[in-house]
Amino acid sequence: MTNPGQPGDQQPYNQPHGTNQPYGAAPYPPQKKKRKVWPWIVIGVPVLLIGACTAILAGSMGGDEETSVTKASGTSTAAEAAGPGFPGKLDDDTVALGGDTITRDNLEYTVAPLTPVNTTFGNYLCSTVTIKNVGDKQNDFNSYIDWSLQDATGTIRDATFAPEREPLNSGEIAPGGQTAGDVCFDSRQGSPAGTYVVLFEDTFSLSSDRLAWVNTL
Structure with a gap:
């Protein structure tokens, strides 16, 4: 009979009763460590973001088609030969005359000549803009945020809402398909004679290339 306290009656420290390891048996294998997930999340999220940004950059840097200008009927031959110009013209600007059509990224932009519009709420200069999708995929367009006007003094103003006009949405x-609407600009000081340039610059593109339509008032 073995008395309590003798070596044969002892249990390994912190080991439940009845789970004694047989004498001479191999030791229990160590428990596998659980793999941490958060390092993969930390690494994976930036990689996904970089990939998405790269795709956006690739789509924003340029379109499938080159930019081209189609002259409107009635445009003078002299103006076509000389090419329209204006103060502040940039090297990458694509310039046409009011009424001409500029095609870029499978969208045709036809900007009618500027027209003075006088209302009880103020004076404006407005142009009717027609945008046509000539590609084989759906294309989006923006409203006033892409448009501005350089007036005869060289001041560039953002487009604004004018009452009694159908705005470009x-x-x-x-x-x-195609859409059309008016793009208007504030003319509080009147419209002195000179060169006025309707400017288009895609807000959501990284390209700084502008489209410009020159008007003489």
């Missing part, structure tokens, strides 16, 4: 155009 934002949205998407299906292949072969």
